[in-house]
Amino acid sequence: MVGPAKNSNAATATNPTKKLHLSPDSIINLDHGDPTLFEPYWRKLGEKCTVEISGSDMMSYFSDIGNSYQEVTDFLRSGLYKWAGDAYDFDKDGPYIEIVTSPNNPDGAIREAVVNRKEGKLIHDLAYYWPQYTPITRPADYDIMLFTFSKSTGHAGSRIGWALVKDKVVARKMIKFIEVSSIGVSKESQLRAAKILGVVIEGCQDSASENFFEYSQCLMAERWEKLRDVVKKSQIFSLPKYPQEWCNFTSKYVESHPAFAWLKCKEDTNCEGLLKAHKILTRGGERFGVGKEYARISLLSQGEDFNEFLERLSGIKTTEQGIGTT
Structure with missing residues (x-):
């Protein structure tokens, strides 16, 4: 933690929380x-939401030092995929991935899958499926669900998101992609997110706290x-x-x-x-x-x-x- 500068000019420092x-x-x-x-x-x-991290903490790239490197070029074969546009206009045969954004950005509407074919995979982007934006009418129970810390609590600067995935094989592939593309997610961000989400949960469970x-x-x-x-x-x-x-x-x-x-x-x-x-x-x-x-x-x-x-x-x-x- 960094304290105020101990010199005669400290009083002239700008207050970062002051709004102009x-x-x-x-x-x-x-x-x-x-x-x-x-x-x-x-x-x-x-x-209450502060996380203190010493200079010697979490210095390694890896949480599990037993993981192996793998070249991104061997893993990401983007030629296998191409953008096909709006799902409502999709009329091609063969495998596909449909991304369902619900509530929708930009109009806030609740969306469901459109193409609905056996050879397809669905990804549900639920970044805005939180009570402040939309009624929570039912539990989210899809095969692949994406969430983000930024829209749930407002902490966009932490750059944290998470996925709930039913298929273990798909989940392992997603973990591997994160591993080879960025060598994992910032540990400091994960700690901060865990701390803040814990405070959110406490507020939901404790009537004495503000929800x-x-x-x-x-x-x-x-x-x-x-x-x-x-x-x-x-x-x-x-x-x-x-x-x-x-x-x-x-x-x-x-x-x-x-x-x-x-x-x-x-x-x-x-x-x-x-x-x-x-x-x-x-x-x-x-x-x-x-x-x-x-x-x-x-x-x-x-x-x-x-x-x-x-x-x-x-x-x-x-x-x-x-x-x-x-």
């Missing part, structure tokens, strides 16, 4: 889903309520509607509050361009295979960015339709 006020000319980057909105929750827990998922669900619901209020008053924008469903985690009916808003502008309007003119960076619909009237907007930014986004969005008038059109 956004000026009207500042750019708000809502293009990517960087989950910094959960920072206040983890900050108030203080040392992270209840906190984050309320936060996402509040953001969606504010955004819908702005969009409702607008004559330019619209948002998807999500039905209320019974959530087994919270034991109540809730609607989805996706990490991204799938915003739609009036027809023939370049939504990404319109928002960019107001210094709001988003990801246009054409990058997701749909029209330019759509834009994906991250709702995971810090509070000041989100509030400034709402203020700018509410100020966009119908007379500005020409901005960003082609």
Whole structure:
């Protein structure tokens, strides 16, 4: 652990947690889903989630020093695979791999497999299958399921994800791929993730502790309520509607509050361009295979960015339709 510098200049050091006020000319980057909105929750827990690592700990590449090296070029034969596009348009014969993203990115919809043939393998990407984003209607019970630390708790910087795999042969191949492509996963990151996930579990089991998922669900619901209020008053924008469903985690009916808003502008309007003119960076619909009237907007930014986004969005008038059109 590093303490403050013991010199006369220590008082002039910058406070990294201090938030600067956004000026009207500042750019708000809502293009990517960087989950910094959960920072206040983890900050108030203080040392409860701290992991201390000495300089002599975990210096080896390997957790198991008996593992062997194998050349990546001998293992990764990418010529065996090629991208085939949207599963709804897939009409080829033979083996395939279908990736099912549920809730879907960018629109937050719950998805199921589409192709459904015997010669196929399914991978379910469940990065956003957490109570703050969607009702947990049933246990996830697929052959290969991918999860990520970043979207579950907000700790994107640790770069940790995990998979639940039923087939031992497939699981061993996945482990081997990680081994030869990166010589394993950072031990420090694994320790931090284990510590934080332990705190999350404790919060779910102990009524005296604040439940992270209840906190984050309320936060996402509040953001969606504010955004819908702005969009409702607008004559330019619209948002998807999500039905209320019974959530087994919270034991109540809730609607989805996706990490991204799938915003739609009036027809023939370049939504990404319109928002960019107001210094709001988003990801246009054409990058997701749909029209330019759509834009994906991250709702995971810090509070000041989100509030400034709402203020700018509410100020966009119908007379500005020409901005960003082609």
